[in-house]
Amino acid sequence: MDTNYDLIVIGAGPGGYVAAIKAAKLGMKVAVIEKGELGGTCLNRGCIPTKSLIHATELYRKMQHSEEYGIIHSEISYDIEKIFSYKDGVLEKLRGGIGQLFKANNITLFKGTAKIFKDNIVKVRTCDDLIELKGTKILIATGSKPAIPKIPGVNTPGVVTSDDLLTNPNINCDNLIIIGGGVISVEFATIFASLGKNVTIIEAMSRILPSMDKEISQNLKMILKKRNVNIHTNAMVESISKENDKLICSFKEKEKLHTVEGNSILLAIGRSSSIDDLFDTSICIDTERNKILVNEDFETSIKGIYAIGDVIKGIQLAHVASAQGIVAVEKMNGIVPTLNLDVIPSCVYTDPEIASVGITEEEAKDMGIPVVVGKTITSSNGKAILSNDERGFIKVIFTKDYHAIIGAQMMCSRATDMIGELSTAIANKLTDKDLTKAMKAHPTYNEALVEAVEDAFGKSIHSRIKK
Template identity: 40%
Template structure:
């Protein structure tokens, strides 16, 4: 007997669920009562059992998809049974087109409350959705306008998918080297399709989480392209061509950024991609040239080299990761070079040409004309504000070098309009955008809060990881600060040796007279996790003494931070001073 399996309604308030995991695949046998799939909501996770026995003939919904309750997700039938009528009933074709997806939740608070402000947020990335939630928490009526997917670049084509791929690359390299850990395994191969599916599942789950948070906080979400009409109104153009006017008291612009493509001849050739294209490659190229040795370029160089691909990096400056401490930059350059990455610094790309089925990148270095060929060319030399055609000039918002001008309260020159995130060009990081969103929302609600950039950490997801907060040694010299340095090598740290990643250091910069900590730079396993301690130390204006007298756990990477602080006073305990 054939049947349609549906997304169950697991509670009175449930309207949709995320199909988190299939326990069976197409073609698998299943018995009535056997677990078929798992469903997640913002409140629970449930296993769903099959209603009948048979063969899983069609799966209509991929893992990670959000589906309305009672919508068909699979067809169970006998092996040779005709299921065309069931597919038609499910709204799918013979190829098994996906079932209807849930519409984005819209919760509109129609009650007029005295003193409540109408706040509109343009852009639903990590700055925008956090600003919307905080504004709603403070009692405002909030509308969020997003033209693409909630979560913005970070969740959809940035931080989260990149780090998901990087984790797979890390695990792959560990398994390949497992014999040195005392574990013998067979042949190891890369299943790129499954890696991409996992990336998609994680992204969709996090995006669904954002939707749930906005719904819970009664934020009205409108899908469409926003354009400022006046200082008090926005016109939203929806994908079906319809429009909606949104009137507001205050607006927060959080439209993010887009990859910047320089005017290099041949940059529009097929096979030349940006970071978004790199995340969605149908297959891994055996060879690739990366133009740009900043954070994004070096992360992709790390990712692809861990997968065993031949990578060439071209960077205009004389060093990679120019924003990081130079000693750290040199260490990671050496690490990547040993892994086979060809790093070319101090060079300028002049042209990209097609040579058969390959791309040829021409560049100059020390007045010498050079070239390198590869299957793909990845261009990651920076990002630009995503503010074109949103009506900023029409209402008089001040721009500088293509970015929105704001003060430390995140205000623009138009008194009721704020801007946050990448479109301001301050520090283009997701966690900065989120904090700026909180600052803007609180100032709109009557508080007086300033954005403090002193304690913003920067993370680079390579192997081993890099994390930094505060002044670099180079910046301290520029500012004329009388400073001292403490360095502790990870080769003397037990946890780093256990992790087989002991090539890095922890470096602490402090004021020579007061011993206040001014900067911390780490290249070590889990550096991005432990940098929070250093950021807190800067926030509290901690001295070397205060870190020294804080007991750190053993064996951990974090104890290397204390040892670097001790080294500042020539009293490291686990390394010769």
């Protein structure tokens, strides 16, 4: 077997597998090394399984209110094992799709753990063999794993990570405590609150989703509280202990010590890079705080070795890793990048959904950029009303001089789908006139997007006149 390749990709997650297919389509001979399942964290222990559970549990929650729509039922319940079985079926289909793409593009897959040696040698430890590969170029896309905080008692049985919750339906979450108030936290809170579980969130910052628009954080907090989720902010966890089969989480809030009891505690403070034991002692790649340092071409301090996704500095999102993989491969082949990596949409799959792209009004103010803001409340949108949606909003940010859109934040149904249109608009420096030129179908959520754009300049048909 010929073990020389133009490109060796380590990791078959959304960054690695996309980069591998792109490279193969550009004529490179490609090998991929993956120690687990195809699809990496996103497909197997992150984005897809989480959203599958959200879809199923939100359906259960909404069915409890079906009489509002004239749908009468005598009894409704759920089977957690079947919910997880549905989730596993989704993952299996998507993994199979990646495998078929590898075969179609003549990509060689090695199942095992990789270690990089000098001279671009990669050794793969499989179940029963050690295979040595040689790559003209190597791309590291090994992703991340749940970060474990240094809290006394963090190793107490019953303290779990998102990996544990997504793979084990038998974990008792009747009373779930979540440490952290970011995206992972609020999505799991949505899942278990929909099933009627008691959920408590403990966040060190002043609000949940601290990196997003303040109005989004405030609205989500109100909605989660209506669903009986207890939220503590400006709260620091002091310790975890166990008494009489109950986990005790002690935390300090407003200088006072509090405790809360739970069956399980979810650690959701973020993720750390998976680069342990990746490099042989014969090579030394520059890193900083467990992140691989790369240049604008995604090349590391060692020529011919590249890195993308969660192992480098920057936002940790699956679509960011995929985009970086495409750009890295294009640059390897001397092609001008086809993607703008500066415009990054972010999505949170709560109900209602949350999505943002570009900068917020507050960030624009801090940067000294004069802006005009348009906003619409989606409770006046026909599609939102007939769907009986929660109160939501769409906000758009334009430069005051050229009326170019530079940011958007939305909290409403289909937000994660609609944000793509605004990402394209920002990447192409479109103006309010560009965005309102095309007719929108009725009734759709997209009509609310037009209302927000027109509101910025006092042209909205269905909004109140701006003073």
